[in-house]
Amino acid sequence: MTNPTLRLSHLLALEAEAVHIMREVVAETENPALLFSGGKDSVVLLHLAKLAFWPARVPFPVVHIDTGHNFPEVLTFRDEYVATVGVRLIVGSVPEAIAAGTVREAPGVESRNSAQTPVLLETVQKHRFDALFGGARRDEEKARAKERVFSVRDEFGQWDPKNQRPELWDLYNGQLQPGGHLRVFPLSNWTETDVWQYIADRDIALPPLYYAHERTVFERDGMLFADNEFLTRRAGEQTRTEKVRFRTVGDMTCTGAVRSTASSNADVLAEIAASRLTERGATRADDRANETAMEDRKREGYF
Amino acid sequence: MDILRLATAGSVDDGKSTLIGRLLYDTHAAQQDQIEAVGRASRRMGGEDLNLALLTDGLKAEREQGITIDVAYRYFATARRKFIIADTPGHVQYTRNMVTGASTAELAVVLVDARHGMTEQSRRHALICSLLGVPHLVLAVNKMDLVDYDQAAFQRIDEEFTRFSARLRIPDLSVIPISALQGDNVVRRTTRMPWYEGSSLLHHLEQVHVAADQNLIDLRFPVQYVIRPYRDEYHDYRGYAGKIAAGVLRVGDEVIALPSGMTSTVTAIDTPAGEAAEAFAGMSVTVRLADDIDLSRGDVLTRLNNQPRTTQDVDAMLCWMSREELRPGMRVLVKHTTRTVPAVVKQVRYRMDVNTLHRTEADALGFNEIGRVRLRTTQPIMCDDYQRSRATGGFILIEPATKLTLAGGMIRLD
Numbered sequence: 001m002t003n004p005t006l007r008l009s010h011l012l013a014l015e016a017e018a019v020h021i022m023r024e025v026v027a028e029t030e031n032p033a034l035l036f037s038g039g040k041d042s043v044v045l046l047h048l049a050k051l052a053f054w055p056a057r058v059p060f061p062v063v064h065i066d067t068g069h070n071f072p073e074v075l076t077f078r079d080e081y082v083a084t085v086g087v088r089l090i091v092g093s094v095p096e097a098i099a100a101g102t103v104r105e106a107p108g109v110e111s112r113n114s115a116q117t118p119v120l121l122e123t124v125q126k127h128r129f130d131a132l133f134g135g136a137r138r139d140e141e142k143a144r145a146k147e148r149v150f151s152v153r154d155e156f157g158q159w160d161p162k163n164q165r166p167e168l169w170d171l172y173n174g175q176l177q178p179g180g181h182l183r184v185f186p187l188s189n190w191t192e193t194d195v196w197q198y199i200a201d202r203d204i205a206l207p208p209l210y211y212a213h214e215r216t217v218f219e220r221d222g223m224l225f226a227d228n229e230f231l232t233r234r235a236g237e238q239t240r241t242e243k244v245r246f247r248t249v250g251d252m253t254c255t256g257a258v259r260s261t262a263s264s265n266a267d268v269l270a271e272i273a274a275s276r277l278t279e280r281g282a283t284r285a286d287d288r289a290n291e292t293a294m295e296d297r298k299r300e301g302y303f
Numbered sequence: 304m305d306i307l308r309l310a311t312a313g314s315v316d317d318g319k320s321t322l323i324g325r326l327l328y329d330t331h332a333a334q335q336d337q338i339e340a341v342g343r344a345s346r347r348m349g350g351e352d353l354n355l356a357l358l359t360d361g362l363k364a365e366r367e368q369g370i371t372i373d374v375a376y377r378y379f380a381t382a383r384r385k386f387i388i389a390d391t392p393g394h395v396q397y398t399r400n401m402v403t404g405a406s407t408a409e410l411a412v413v414l415v416d417a418r419h420g421m422t423e424q425s426r427r428h429a430l431i432c433s434l435l436g437v438p439h440l441v442l443a444v445n446k447m448d449l450v451d452y453d454q455a456a457f458q459r460i461d462e463e464f465t466r467f468s469a470r471l472r473i474p475d476l477s478v479i480p481i482s483a484l485q486g487d488n489v490v491r492r493t494t495r496m497p498w499y500e501g502s503s504l505l506h507h508l509e510q511v512h513v514a515a516d517q518n519l520i521d522l523r524f525p526v527q528y529v530i531r532p533y534r535d536e537y538h539d540y541r542g543y544a545g546k547i548a549a550g551v552l553r554v555g556d557e558v559i560a561l562p563s564g565m566t567s568t569v570t571a572i573d574t575p576a577g578e579a580a581e582a583f584a585g586m587s588v589t590v591r592l593a594d595d596i597d598l599s600r601g602d603v604l605t606r607l608n609n610q611p612r613t614t615q616d617v618d619a620m621l622c623w624m625s626r627e628e629l630r631p632g633m634r635v636l637v638k639h640t641t642r643t644v645p646a647v648v649k650q651v652r653y654r655m656d657v658n659t660l661h662r663t664e665a666d667a668l669g670f671n672e673i674g675r676v677r678l679r680t681t682q683p684i685m686c687d688d689y690q691r692s693r694a695t696g697g698f699i700l701i702e703p704a705t706k707l708t709l710a711g712g713m714i715r716l717d
Contacts, residue, residue: 008306010384012586019587023321023527023545052544052587054530139378142375144375146374146375150378163372165708169699171639171699173479173708177706188376190380191380297514
């Protein structure tokens, strides 16, 4: 590898930063884990973890908070990918927590978005994790734009945006008070375009629903939802078959699809470049509750 | 395509949020749904126009109070570069946030209002950039539309600032007349100021030469983590993982480990893309050596004939970021590269008036104050002068009990 200018390209610089962050966490904490949903950002995150510790194995397990409302093809992908990498998968189950009575579903609300937070915190406590890697990016959402790479959570898992530690240079403060834990975001400085460029460049496999496919959908609040058993159609909501893809992957109840013919990484990159909507704005019902929906959920311990 | 990390400093009154809003908007980094959300919020707050400041103020408290509290990171890209903006609030009570933003910046944009010229605030911003070793500074003289695009008004500010900045360490200064509101000289050159022959702000950001700013001379490789695979096929593998802080490392190089003083030869460099013959500052790599030597996290690999200073006495400029005052005798943790060691504050030498650059005698540093201090560490650290090597000259202080980050420090070697 010769580089006459000795300056890293943007993807190599982002990769080097993420690898540095992951190694720093493993060096400074006792019991880290990686939040893995099978979504593209968490796939890139696990890919980076492999690189950071090669030829040793990834030195931490992955955690998935399963709402029971996941796309089946994402769960299949999750299990296959985790097996390929050779890491342990820990599943925190929302349906089990509901059955056990530790979490209650709000009556009449189809989304289990809010039920994820207590199950995540329970999982953290049960396994005594002191650091959780997440794939969140600062370009995703305005509250996330203000979050640190090393984000400290108290014993209740709460984020206090007005009381964040200053974060200078690449000197991350990984020290914790008893009972607290860290959320660490190695992809903080990546944009949606960077993630896709990296996926294309490194030929990283993703769940098939990130690429255009035929699907039975119906329209609600200006978004296309996959027709599925967890969403009850309301009066006037007609299903039809469309060629779509998903820009983000969350629950089937809150993730919208976009009309698309993008079947390759290059197509997806071209589509993003032409899009005039952000990925969450285009596809996430959970952010639409109000102006500060993400900040409110993050304060309570959300991803 | 490379990345340019920049910091912006100035207050809402200077038009900073409007400037960033315009950069994001004109480079299509702000999307329709964000613009619509800003439009809804602007109307709710009683405004008629799109309040582009709302694009950058993300927290509930900021929107309620109409102020920027914290550093926000913004992203946009052109065909030539990807840009990461650390958008920092301007007022004196947020000095620590500006220090944070400037710590990683290769360039800073300081805004002044063409009607008011240099203020205490713009002087403070320039000083912080100089202390934090930001190599490129752009003084954006904003609101030129409100002074009828007058050349004389611009020149007065240009001359005053250039005179002031001669007392600081600012290797590269550009002064650009703009109107963020009207878009003059932000993304495209304007025709309204034919007397200005320089480039637009965005053009300058795309073209500014930053490759020479990195320290590629003094090899410093702080070991972050030791990789031992415990797998049959890599039974004897022992790799020292870390990010190269400065310099260039090649296979075959003779290196010395500090503080042990043992020497060895680099046999391989593993990068995320596979084995490489050389690696340079900023790369995260894993280094293999010919000999099993005493080397672990917190140690440094360097060259025999070019070593950092190994010392327990640290002389540094400190930006104090805690509500509790810094006083001599205080016990802290120093995190410097990958090494964290306990230390005692020995002396506060002086406090710097961030507005006038004057030094005043002091025996304590308060919240957001900057001063010169001496620390004594319980273990040696291997460091360089901050202005020579940011990555091995900077450190943070951590409170041992609360674990809060107390300060950022820039080491001075005589």
